[in-house]
Amino acid sequence: MNIKTLCVPLLLFLVLWPLTAQQQTADGGYILAGSSTSYTHGDHDFLIYKLDGEGNKRWRKNYGGTDRDRGFYICRVDDGGFLLFGETESYTSGEFSNSDFLVYQIDADGAKTWRKNLGGEGDERVFFID
Numbered sequence: 001m002n003i004k005t006l007c008v009p010l011l012l013f014l015v016l017w018p019l020t021a022q023q024q025t026a027d028g029g030y031i032l033a034g035s036s037t038s039y040t041h042g043d044h045d046f047l048i049y050k051l052d053g054e055g056n057k058r059w060r061k062n063y064g065g066t067d068r069d070r071g072f073y074i075c076r077v078d079d080g081g082f083l084l085f086g087e088t089e090s091y092t093s094g095e096f097s098n099s100d101f102l103v104y105q106i107d108a109d110g111a112k113t114w115r116k117n118l119g120g121e122g123d124e125r126v127f128f129i130d
Contacts, residue, residue: 014079021073025108026080033074036062046084046102048110054097061110065090069102080108087124091117094130099123 016031021033028051038045045064048071052058063069067089082099088102100119118124 016104021071023074023076023082025050025076029058030055031074031076031082033048033071035086036068042066042090043068044070046086048074048082048084048106050110052124061106063106063112063115077099077105079114082106082108088117091115093117093119106129 023031024107029050032049032051034047035044037044041062041064043066046069047060048061048063048119050058050060060075063071063084069086069088069090071084071086073086074082076082084104084106086102087099091101091102092098092100101115101124103116103118104112105114
């Protein structure tokens with residue numbers, strides 16, 4: 001393990017908090033996921049950064065509705081895109097639900113492929129997928 005392997009994720013975490021998850025990408029860069037109140041369509045949005053292998057920003061995307069939508073985890077899928085996991089208060093399914101489980105699929109360039117919310121009458125949240 002080299003120093004860049006150790007320092008880039010730690011440095012990015014410290015600078016870009018509240019980003020909560022990171023994955024190395026097929027091109028040797030990184031994709032970071034979390035939430036933001038700075039770049040939003042509402043209260044909070046999912047926030048995604050794509051960085052090259054040196055830590056330079058390639059793009060930033062945010063996804064969400066008019067209320068609080070927070071990203072907690074990201075994973076790479078076989079087609080080169082990513083699944084983003086978190087919670088939503090914008091897209092709830094139950095009459096008494098304040099939050100539901102929310103999943104986005106994005107392609108390698110950050111374009112949204114689809115969005116699904118999953119939940120019932122109560123509150124559902126996800127923090128980690130393994």
